[in-house]
Amino acid sequence: MSAPSRFDRGHTDDLMTFLSASPTPYHAVANAAERLEKAGFRQVAETDAWDGTSGGRYVLRGGAIIAWYVPEGAAAHTPFRVVGAHTDSPNLRVKPRPDTGAHGWRQVAVEIYGGPLMNSWLDRDLGLAGRLSLRDGSTRLVNVDRPLLRVPQLAIHMDRNVTADGLKLDKQRHLQPVWGLGDTVRDGDLIAFLEDEAGLARGEVTGWDLMTHSVEPPAYLGRDRELVAGPRMDNLLSVHAGTAALAAVATSGAGLPYIPVLAAFDHEETGSQSDTGADGPLLGTVLERSVFARGGSYEDRARAFAGTVCLSSDTGHAVHPNYAERHDPTHHPRVNGGPILKVNVNNRYATDGSGRAVFAAACEKADIPFQTFVSNNSMPCGTTIGPITAARHGISTVDIGVAILSMHSARELCGADDPHLLANALVAFLQP
Incomplete structure (x- = not known):
């Protein structure tokens, strides 16, 4: 029997459902929008x-979503509380x-x-999903969520040095997946297959943004099911x-001193420089238009941005039991802790x-613990949308997240309690 958790696993169960239903950024924002619609938001x-009326709204653009809730009586200069994240993953x-x-x-x-x-x-058994652009200018999401593709590894009998020298993969030659047999390559076969899958007529698709995904569903892992793989x-x-x-x-309604915002961007994994990335104008434009729709001036916009705080939430590195020496010796974040x-003095x-104080206050209000991550001085440090958001919009920004293992793998590992703890901290941040 599983050991009981002191936290509700319902949130983690729902996360697993969300992961399975979101094989691409386009699916992720569509699923987020559907959940917000149920909470009263409108696109x-x-x-x-x-208009400047109160209530929840959201904007969809490609693989990005910006959603915000204007409480009753919000002034034009009311600051924002922003939760930032990204929708894309390496693949x-x-x-x-x-x-x-x-x-x-x-x-x-x-x-x-x-x-x-x-x-x-x-x-690994791979499916194929993404966005199809149609001849009439519309788009259609497609998700072939069954074993369709596979990148077969070379047998050890033909690579005897792999054990001693390690696996060496050429990105061009060794990662092209197979999906069938045939001596003749016919241009248009894959897209024709996807048109059939999506119930479209042949020749209707004129553009596509498609990506592979593992079809193995998320699962609880471990003796006591205290871990999640997905x-x-x-x-x-x-x-x-x-x-x-x-x-x-938003459901709790009145009394909010800030305008809560969710900003989930695309293309973080490739530098965020796109019209749907954090280094683009999308967030700033949406926040400015919210100010102006409520009758605000440029002065109101400046006041609102000056009082705004963003939590840039992204996964971070839990201490690895097999590579503990790669971590800072005094900072060992643990799963379910x-x-x-996230702190780095080189920005x-x-x-x-001051950002630490904001996050500490949110965690104290939510009655949850938090940990600190700092990179080993001898190792390069990754980055997030946090510094980009701070520099582009002049917004006070704090980098946070959940500690995981196997980051950037096709299948990653986190603690089963941490997703719920993060959500509680975000609620406390958005509603101080």
């Missing part, structure tokens, strides 16, 4: 005029000419997106927690002392 188009993405193959194998041509642990994509925790874990927190705060505060993370 607004960027091309329409916005294998389909090239513009996807149909390829050799020696009797039919294959799909893929490009490497972000920085995946490439070995984790070998010998795909895309970096960073759909934070997107899910932020969505749940915003919906909870609560969310982590790879945006946290400073």
Whole structure:
């Protein structure tokens, strides 16, 4: 029998459902929007005029979503409380000419997106999902969530040095998945297959953004089921927690001193420089338009931004039992130890002392523990949307997250209690 947890596992169960239903950023934002709709939010188009009435709204653009809740009586200069996250994960993405193959194998041509642990994509049953652009200008999501593709590893008998020298993969030659047999490569086969899967007529698809995903579902792991293994925790874990927190705060209604916001961006894994990335204008434009829709001036916008705080929530590194020497010797975040505060004095993370105080206050209000992550001085430090958000918008930003193992693997590992702890901290931050 599983040992009881002091925390409700319902949130983690729901996270696992969200991960399974969100194989791509496009699916993730659609699922987040559906959850917000149930909490009373409504979608607004960027091309329409916005009004300044109270209530919840959201904007969808590609693989990004910005959602906010204006409480009754909010002034034009009311500051924002922003939870930032990203929707993309490293994976294998389909090239513009996807149909390829050799020696009797039919294959799909893929490009490497972000920085995946490439070995984790070998010998794994893969599905295919993404966004189809249609001849009439509309888009359609597609998700083939069954074993369709596989990147077969070379047998050890033909690579005797792999044990001594380690696995060495050429990104171009060794990661092209197989999906069938045939001596003739026919251009258009893959897209025709997806048109059938999506119930579309042949020739209706004129563009696509497609990517592979592991079809193995998330699962509790361990003797006491205190761990969760699953795909895309970096960073759909934070997107899910932020969505749940915003919906909870909006449902509670009145008395909010800030305007709570969820900003889930695409393309963080490749530098955030896109119209849906954190280094683009999307967040600033949405926040400004919210100010102006409530009758605000540029002065009101400046006052609102000056009082705004953003929690940039992304996964971080739990201490690895087999590589503890790679971590800072005095900072060993543990799974199920609560969310982590990320600190780097060279501004790879945006946290400073005042930001730490904001996050500590939220965790104290939520009655949950938190931990601190600092990189080993001899190791390079990763980064997040945090410094980008702070620099682009002049917004006080704090980097936080959940400690996991196997980051950037096709299947990552976290503590079963930590997602719920993070969501509670975010609720306390959005509703101080």
